[in-house]
Amino acid sequence: MYGTLQVISKDKGLSRLGDAFVNLVYSSAKSRSSGKPFGGKVPDRVLSRSLSIAGVRTPPRLNHGERGDIVEGTLAYAWMRGLLTLEEAVGVLEAGLRGVGCDSRQKEEEGAAKAFSAIFLTAIKRICGPGAEG
């Protein structure tokens, strides 16, 4: 799995496609959980935090942007191959955002990071197979 993540994280096109994917997942989930249309970018620190929560081994000394690229690239890779749908990802994030409410940005970001870590782990398992380790 570590090797797969290294390959994915080096593909700039994949992480840019993933950037567009996570931004629509985030915008759609936040629109649904708040009940009004919203559009925005997912902060790098949220995706970086989701990687920490997921607890997978990653290359050392990466900044938030580079760590976010790993999550974005992985989700794009899974989405392009039909292993993950936009609808499924929106559902997981919407539930995560509803669970924390919207009374503070910090709580909302932690809820989003936890939901993205769950989506990321689902993608990883489907890419690498159920026995993937390390």
Place this chain on the structure above:
Amino acid sequence: MYGTLQVISKDKGLSRLGDAFVNLVYSSAKSRSSGKPFGGKVPDRVLSRSLSIAGVRTPPRLNHGERGDIVEGTLAYAWMRGLLTLEEAVGVLEAGLRGVGCDSRQKEEEGAAKAFSAIFLTAIKRICGPGAEG
């Protein structure tokens, strides 16, 4: 229809959600037509041009960004209500990009604008009903 467009174009949340939608449509269609992962933003001038090609009446004296907001807001409005799917929009744009090739940016942008105008008109028809005029 003109009234509907005016309401949609004034909702900033809707146009921002639409921004995330068109960027994923564009990134996904370009990834598929070129055969390699790509991610990027649709230039405002392309969406503004798609509005001109569509030939619908719009408020006067708008800049490219404001004209792009009308297209983005309309697509988001239709998508949120299940009147347009991401997959359908990607298919139309992918076909448009394949049709013009990728030997010049100008040709590619014109192909993208034509495809977005077709997607926009489809959305408008489904929002307003088949008899919508002016």
